[in-house]
Amino acid sequence: MAHEHKLEIFRGLVKFKSNTQKIWGVLIFLTVVTIVEVVLGILKPESLMGQVLGMKALNWIFIILTIVKAYYITWDFMHMRDEVKALRRMVVWTAIFLILYLIFILLQEGGYVFDVYKDGFIKRDF
């Protein structure tokens, strides 16, 4: 069976000669991202502790870096980059839509319950 691999990452910014080389390249990238996450998690720079859209800026950075890692694991390790568009969209869009929906509902509800405890008449601090 012939297997074609797309050997470019970062939209063609980095090109690899073989699939094996691309795998090591992606590993280096993922390792760097993980190290950045751990260093930020330990240092917790004061400048990133401000609130952005209801969450600490640092937490947003963690979430974005996680999605970046997930993208490269799926696209290059699971070869999503080489699948046809229809299969890719069936898998990725379905999951993303349902997950965003679930997260929105549950976090909204969680915040509401917190407010009920905080401002309402239900007391649990004893």
Place this chain on the structure above:
Amino acid sequence: MSTTVVNTGTEGKTWGGATKPLNASYGKMMMWFFIVSDALTFSGFLAAYGFSRFKFIDSWPIADEVFTHFPFLHGVNAPMYYVAFMTFVLIMSSVTMVLAVDAGHHLNKSKVTIYMFLTIIGGVIFVGSQAWEWGTFIKGDYGAVQTKGGNILQFVDTEGHRVALRDFVVADPHAERTQHDRKGGLWFVSEGTLPTYTVEEVVHGLEAHNNVLVRTQIINEAGEKTVLSRAESLKQIKENGKVVVEGANLHVNEYGSPLFADFFFFITGFHGFHVFSGVIINIIIFFNVILGTYERRKNYEMVEKVGLYWHFVDLVWVFVFTFFYLV
């Protein structure tokens, strides 16, 4: 019979038949759809974790203070280093897996064998690390007192460093309370292991040590847990202290909200179960490779399908790592 329809008018179109619109085998496509549904299961867990966390947003345990241990380095404060190591092990085993898939495309049996073996080793190291992580979490370190309302009161010294119960509480050698069990004559009563100390002994210890203060679960504006004054500390423990908690289980948890421990056990446990079953499947495929099953088939797609599952396990861990340990 000339009435049979022989022409549908869709010949040559993508979905007109006799083509492979998705260009993937049945098995591979189904593995992808299984992964989608499994991803939704994990999302359900993580979103439920988010729900509980938002519900107790001002009193949730701080992960950096919970996971501070590293094997063989006792007493060293090493937040997250071990989980980072585990993450790296799993990413590394993902890499050897994808190298095995690549070698399979080139029908290179010996390379597939080596890389599959390395993948299995990586998986075993990860599961072992997780077992150690669970053990440390269950055993606990400092101990705490739980109040009537289920809040956790921990102990710190005047500089804010954690103080373990064993450092300031003395167990009464004449205490008569023993663990109820069936062979003790009370066949209708049973209970879990008793804590090393009683609340009264903690109160005596606290009275005897002027430099020990109580720390509550509430997170202040600086993002740290609130430390009470000396008078407040004594008052809280005396009036509200109910149970001494050491370590964590599904009911109580010395790190804070019991929900934190519940989700820790459920999410990392469910993920660990996936890694475990992945290792088993990898071992089966490994032996098939050695026996030459795929060599005879002239096709290593089975390795690729198992590889998809293995990468998915890695993918989930990336999210668990972020939401449990970092955020």
